[in-house]
Amino acid sequence: MMLDEQQLQKLLRLKRFEQPPPGYFDRTLNEFHRRQREELLRRSALQIWFERFISGLWSFRVPTYAYGAAFGAFLAAATIVGSGVWAPDRETVETSSDLARVASSPPGIELSSYRLGLSGDVDWSNFDRSSVSPRVVPVLRPSQSALPRYVLDGRPVSYEASFSF
Amino acid sequence: MDDQNLPDDETLVRQTQSGDTRAFDLLWHKYSPRIYSLIYNMTANHEDANDLLLEVFAKAYRSINGFRGKSSFYTWIHAIAVNMTINFVKKRGRRFQMSLDDLDANVQNDKEFIDLTAANTPVREVDLSELQHRLNEAMMKLSVEHRAVVTMFDIQGMAHAEIAKVLGIPEATVRSRLFYADRQLQNYLEEFRKK
Numbered sequence: 001m002m003l004d005e006q007q008l009q010k011l012l013r014l015k016r017f018e019q020p021p022p023g024y025f026d027r028t029l030n031e032f033h034r035r036q037r038e039e040l041l042r043r044s045a046l047q048i049w050f051e052r053f054i055s056g057l058w059s060f061r062v063p064t065y066a067y068g069a070a071f072g073a074f075l076a077a078a079t080i081v082g083s084g085v086w087a088p089d090r091e092t093v094e095t096s097s098d099l100a101r102v103a104s105s106p107p108g109i110e111l112s113s114y115r116l117g118l119s120g121d122v123d124w125s126n127f128d129r130s131s132v133s134p135r136v137v138p139v140l141r142p143s144q145s146a147l148p149r150y151v152l153d154g155r156p157v158s159y160e161a162s163f164s165f
Numbered sequence: 166m167d168d169q170n171l172p173d174d175e176t177l178v179r180q181t182q183s184g185d186t187r188a189f190d191l192l193w194h195k196y197s198p199r200i201y202s203l204i205y206n207m208t209a210n211h212e213d214a215n216d217l218l219l220e221v222f223a224k225a226y227r228s229i230n231g232f233r234g235k236s237s238f239y240t241w242i243h244a245i246a247v248n249m250t251i252n253f254v255k256k257r258g259r260r261f262q263m264s265l266d267d268l269d270a271n272v273q274n275d276k277e278f279i280d281l282t283a284a285n286t287p288v289r290e291v292d293l294s295e296l297q298h299r300l301n302e303a304m305m306k307l308s309v310e311h312r313a314v315v316t317m318f319d320i321q322g323m324a325h326a327e328i329a330k331v332l333g334i335p336e337a338t339v340r341s342r343l344f345y346a347d348r349q350l351q352n353y354l355e356e357f358r359k360k
Contacts, residue, residue: 008351011300012319015206025197029190032219036226055230 171195174238181229189226196239197222199321200246206316207250207309209301217253221246236330243331247313254309303353311346318343 040048080086171177171191180188200221205214225242232241304312317323317331318339329336 005347005351008347008354009319011354012315012350013322015300015320016202018202018205019198020201020211025194025201028197028215028218029193032193032222035219035223039223051227052230055228 175234178229178232178234178238181226182232189229192238192242193222196242200242202321203243203246203313203316204250206304206320207247207312208254209305213253213257217246217250221249224249240327240330243317244333247317247331251309251313299354303350306353307346307349311342311349314339314342315346315350 171194172180172188174192174195177188177192181192197218201214201218204217204221205211208214208217221242225245232238236244304315307315313332314328317328318325323331325336325339328339332339
């Protein structure tokens with residue numbers, strides 16, 4: 001006759017009675033304390049600090065209100081900058097004196113010393129473009145040899161052959 | 166101290182986190198017998214169970230600041246114990262040695278024991294130590310993962326959901342492991358009975 005499931009479970013539950021001798025857990029707790037003390041003495045202060053730091057790092061949680069606060073701060077900064085109440089770098093707006101200084105400086109001056117004027121009051125003639133930036137993009141100019149074209153009924157007259165009349 | 170007079174786990178964990186080592190001692194008193202039983206039934210070796218018990222609690226103490234209370238302390242320390250024991254058994258390989266010689270004398274008064282050894286049961290003729298030995302032998306033939314599930318469910322009486330949390334597996338997997346393990350155990354014990 002085979003053991004049925006219930007009998008097997010009953011049999012397994014008997015294993016709860018396999019217990020260590022009385023007083024075992026108290027003695028083991030003393031052993032636990034002894035090992036903890038030994039471990040503390042063995043480790044350097046730096047190791048202990050590092051372990052606590054790592055452990056603290058795992059338990060660190062960003063509070064939920066921090067996300068809202070960060071978004072609020074971003075909105076406030078965007079509003080202040082966008083409304084023009086405050087510009088991040090006022091010197092960039094006040095360019096006229098700077099430009100005069102730049103214009104009077106020698107032609108080998110570094111590009112980084114030029115500032116962009118955002119107000120539109122820049123006197124562009126002060127920039128000697130030929131000495132500062134070489135021309136890279138070809139410029140299309142009207143050809144001297146090209147003839148003017150007259151359009152009649154949608155057809156360019158200058159291109160009409162004589163036999164088409 | 167009686168378990169019922171102890172502060173709840175949450176309080177004890179908080180006190181330990183703030184540096185009160187006596188609070189951790191109370192957690193030891195509360196959980197060490199269960200953790201010991203879990204490890205012992207997975208390793209079937211008292212010396213190994215003793216060493217692992219100390220290591221499990223040392224690890225729990227070191228990492229208690231990282232315990233956030235998402236699960237109960239009971240589940241958390243069980244998870245540490247099961248994982249450490251599985252790793253240990255896999256490294257150690259198959260070494261089976263029974264070293265707790267006697268069952269607790271209370272077993273003689275246990276209703277289940279009386280039922281089992283009553284007339285018309287297959288284990289009637291088997292004496293107590295032989296029964297113990299037989300069971301452990303059968304248990305050790307299971308894989309360590311199956312042994313863990315059998316120990317927690319059949320021996321410690323934990324619920325499927327709790328075991329699933331401890332092992333980090335779905336409840337359905339717990340049930341299928343239990344089903345498979347029960348069949349295996351029934352076969353092993355039957356073979357022994359025929360000898």
